[in-house]
Amino acid sequence: xxxxxxxxxxxxxxxxxxxxxxxxxxxxxxxxxxxxxxxxxxxxxxxxxxxxxxxxxxxxxxxxxxxxxxxxxxxxxxxxxxxxxxxxxxxxxxxxxxxxxxxxxxxxxxxxxxxxxxxxxxxxxxxxxxxxxxxxxxxxxxxxxxxxxxxxxxxxxxxxxxxxxxxxxxxxxxxxxxxxxxxxxxxxxxxxxxxxxxxxxxxxxxxxxxxxxxxxxxxxxxxxxxxxxxxxxxxxxxxxxxxxxxxxxxxxxxxxxxxxxxxxxxxxxxxxxxxxxxxxxxxxxxxxxxxxxxxxxxxxxxxxxxxxxxxxxxxxxxxxxxxxxxxxx
Ligand SMILES: NC(=O)c1ccc[n+]([C@@H]2O[C@H](COP(=O)([O-])OP(=O)(O)OC[C@H]3O[C@@H](n4cnc5c(N)ncnc54)[C@H](OP(=O)(O)O)[C@@H]3O)[C@@H](O)[C@H]2O)c1
Numbered sequence: 635x636x637x638x639x640x641x642x643x644x645x646x647x648x649x650x651x652x653x654x655x656x657x658x659x660x661x662x663x664x665x666x667x668x669x670x671x672x673x674x675x676x677x678x679x680x681x682x683x684x685x686x687x688x689x690x691x692x693x694x695x696x697x698x699x700x701x702x703x704x705x706x707x708x709x710x711x712x713x714x715x716x717x718x719x720x721x722x723x724x725x726x727x728x729x730x731x732x733x734x735x736x737x738x739x740x741x742x743x744x745x746x747x748x749x750x751x752x753x754x755x756x757x758x759x760x761x762x763x764x765x766x767x768x769x770x771x772x773x774x775x776x777x778x779x780x781x782x783x784x785x786x787x788x789x790x791x792x793x794x795x796x797x798x799x800x801x802x803x804x805x806x807x808x809x810x811x812x813x814x815x816x817x818x819x820x821x822x823x824x825x826x827x828x829x830x831x832x833x834x835x836x837x838x839x840x841x842x843x844x845x846x847x848x849x850x851x852x853x854x855x856x857x858x859x860x861x862x863x864x865x866x867x868x869x870x871x872x873x874x875x876x877x878x879x880x881x882x883x884x885x886x887x888x889x890x891x892x893x894x895x896x897x898x899x900x901x902x903x904x905x906x907x908x909x910x911x912x913x914x915x916x917x918x919x920x921x922x923x924x925x926x927x928x929x930x931x932x933x934x935x936x937x938x939x940x941x942x943x944x945x946x947x948x949x950x951x952x953x954x955x956x957x958x959x960x961x962x963x
Pocket of ligand 1: 675676677757758761782783784785786787788807808811849850870871872873874875876896897898899948949950951952953954
């Protein structure tokens with residue numbers, strides 16, 4: 635079987651390569667998955683660069699998530715059968731044609747789920763859910779605001795916000811990405827520039843949000859802070875501009891704004907395992923009924939790994955880059 639390996643951290647297309655090794659054999663309580671698709675997320679690129687919150691144990695196989703088909707069971711495995719569609723609930727090492735995981739770490743999905751969407755279930759839908767729930771869900775009918783709204787994670791926020799009866803105001807840096815946000819269920823989309831706060835204030839029915847969701851930093855995050863209601867919270871979960879937050883003292887003193895961070899890994903770790911499984915079962919149903927959909931820009935076979943990593947590192951992609959892990963090598 636082939637898998638992706640990097641022996642040192644650095645630029646992902648430069649340090650990553652495809653290697654061949656024997657198929658792993660599942661031991662007691664373990665299951666082998668023949669992987670179908672795995673996305674290249676910003677976190678995967680950061681992991682290979684060595685700038686992610688969890689450092690690689692080198693040499694390492696990247697891949698925070700993915701979907702596969704069960705093809706072999708070790709001894710003492712019940713409730714999982716060959717042919718089942720399943721995702722690993724733990725992170726790490728999904729960019730491989732076959733992986734072995736403890737049966738307890740897998741979630742079996744409905745057989746008719748779209749495999750590309752299933753490959754992206756673990757990270758962004760759960761992140762969006764956590765952002766909307768981890769500090770108390772905003773009241774039904776209220777507004778939330780977010781930046782980087784063209785991202786896959788933001789599309790999950792948009793559709794879940796609508797599903798939960800919230801209104802979303804969305805800031806995009808490229809006006810041409812507004813239509814996709816509206817199609818996902820956004821109430822309003824604005825270009826992320828200095829005019830956004832004044833334009834937002836004039837939206838009929840708009841009321842300042844108690845929750846702002848920041849994946850950019852810098853000036854964009856400052857615009858979110860200016861849009862928040864007094865006492866509101868900005869949750870930061872990404873730093874796409876790589877610019878630090880700018881927080882005028884007065885916004886803390888006179889508006890009593892709160893700044894939080896959100897990391898899916900940390901949030902999931904403090905939930906009871908049964909709650910994690912029921913969260914993902916719920917999210918899988920929302921994928922199955924089309925409530926949650928993440929756009930896909932392109933799929934690449936493993937032999938075109940270099941091109942896939944370059945494509946995933948470019949801006950204005952309009953969707954995720956997926957590795958197709960069963961295309962003939
Ligand atoms: N904390 C967590 O647990 C967690 C979990 C999931 C995701 N995340 C983070 O969420 C963010 C989005 O992830 P994703 O998977 O949804 O990514 P994605 O689909 O690849 O989208 C990337 C987004 O970043 C925007 N962007 C790229 N460079 C930018 C820049 N220099 N300034 C402003 N915006 C920029 C893109 O805008 P264009 O479309 O205009 O190029 C796009 O909206 C990432 O930072 C990721 O690490 C964090």
